[in-house]
Amino acid sequence: MTANVPRVVVAGGGLAGLSLSLALKDALADGVDVVMADPALKRDPHGDKRAYAIAAAARRMLETLGVWDAVADKAQPILDMVITDSSLNDPVRPTFLTFEGEVAEGEPFAHMVTAGDLTAALIEASKTAGVSLRSEGVTKFAADPARVTVTFSGGESIDASLLVAADGARSRLREQAGIGWISWPYHQSGIVATILHERDHEGRAVxxxxxxxxxxxxxxxxxxxxxxxxxxxxxxxxxxxxxNVPALLESDPEDLLVELEKRFGLQLGKIAFETKPQAFPLSFGVARSFVGERLALLGDAAHVIHPIAGQGLNLGLQDAAALAETIADALRLGLDPGTADVLEGYERTRRADITAMGLMTDGLNRLFSNDLLPVRLIRDLGLGLVDRMPGLKRFFIREAAGLTDRDTPRLLKGEAL
Known part of the structure; x- marks a missing residue:
């Protein structure tokens, strides 16, 4: 870091951290030095076969950053969505709510894309933009009113204006900063896998x-x-x-497939596992503050929600858009991006959205993850009423797409910083 060029260090090379790094260089070019550090940069990103739903607003950001074209031909648009509510052994699963998948003509509300493809595209774009990529972790930092000194796992230390902790839900940097973490377990695990099936899904999510x-x-x-x-x-x-998860995953593959068929159904014909199922514990978590002294939390380091609405990654990308805008605007005004006054703007921008989404997903999971008959009757009545109200359905789709009427960061509108 020189007197004329401030430096931002991003610790964590996931999709949110990479998007932030690219957005800063795209907006400011030589006006900022961006260092991205993560040991995972040593690995081939294409090995990550996890799939994510990229909401329309996040896709607009990726288009603006010049990344989307690299994955567009591999991305599957979600054209419509069907919601059912039943017990596992019910012979029929009635459809209570359907959503059309477009937020505007020709613009789906989300696309499915694999993490590996998107990570590879972001890494390549970041290299081209001039982001300094270091395949090592950040082990510690020390902040004072003038700078933050960041130490890497290789032993080197550098000074920066701001450190961004994008190092996941168990963030060591958040812990080192003394920022509290409010959380509770759902006593559920998310089993993820890619499934092969005989018939075309026609872009439908269920x-x-x-x-x-x-x-x-x-x-x-x-x-x-x-x-x-x-x-x-x-x-x-x-x-x-x-x-129930250990017994499921340790069972004979044919027995596990039988359990999957009970949930997947036969509407797409014969099914099989393409990838080995993996399980992850589900919980809610949110940091007591998204910022510290010359430190900003990003993505899972700041918040973790239930995957019931598929919004976890999109919230992280929204963080990246908001923080990039905050930093870029500050630097253009000649301000130090690591000061409390600047970082409070990021905290204020993101806190309301994260709280609202966290409460919504927590409430939905608690409402629907039970089989009490009175509760089922009430929630199914509610779903049916929503299905008959086109205006309300359009509102929910736009919310899921990240296209709200609130103070949306420019990148999520498809506008350059």
Whole structure:
């Protein structure tokens, strides 16, 4: 860091951290030195086969940053969504709510894309933009009113104006800063896998509300094989009571497939696992503050929510858009981006959205993850009423797409910083 060029160090090379790094260099070019540090940068990003729903607002940001074109042909638009509510063994799962998938003509409210493809595109764009990529972690930092000194796992230390902790829900940097963490477990685990099926999903996403937790089927881009056949694929997010998960994952593959069929259904024909199922504990968590002395928290380091609405990654990308705008605007005004006055703007911008989304997902999970008959009757009545109110359905779709009427960061509107 020189007297004329401030430096921002981003610790954590996930999708949110990479998006922030690229956004800063895209907006300010040589006006800022951006260092991205993560040991995972040593690995081939294409090995990550997890799939994410990228909401329309996040897609607009990626388009503005010149990244979306690199993944567009691999991304599957979600064209509509169906929501059911039933017990696991009910012979029929009635549809209570449907959503059309467009927020505007020709613009789906979300696309499914694999983490590996998007990570690779962001890394390549970041290199081209001039982000300094370091394949090592940040082990510690020391902040004072003038700077933050960041130490890497290789032993080198550098000074910066701001350190961004994007190092996940168990953030060591958040802990080192003494920022508290409010959390509670859901006693559920999310089982994720890619599923092969005989018939075309036609871009439809399905959310089955079941007593043990929601079961989501999310469409992936079909793959054409060398012999001309088409491989139809979907991603699943199977929320299950944590106590049941070890027995499920350790069972015979055929027995596990039988359990999957009970939840997946037969509407897409014969199914099979393409990837090995993996399970992750589900919980709610939020930092007591999103900022510290010359420190800003980003993504999962700041908040973790239930995947029931598929918004976890999108919240992280919204963080990146908001923080990039805060830093860019400050630097253009000649301000120090690491000062409390500047960082309070980021805290204020994100706190309300995170609180609202966290409460909504927590409430939905508690409402739908049970099989009490009176509760089922009330919630199904509510779903049915929403299905008959086009205006309210459009509102929910725009909220899910990140296209709210609130103070939306410019990148999420598709506007350059």
């Amino acid at each position: 959310e089955h509300f079941l007593p043990s937790g929601p079961f989501a089927i999310l469409p992936l881009k079909p793959e054409t094989q060398p012999d001309g056949s088409v491989k139809h694929r979907s991603s699943i997010v199977w929320s299950e009571k944590t106590k």
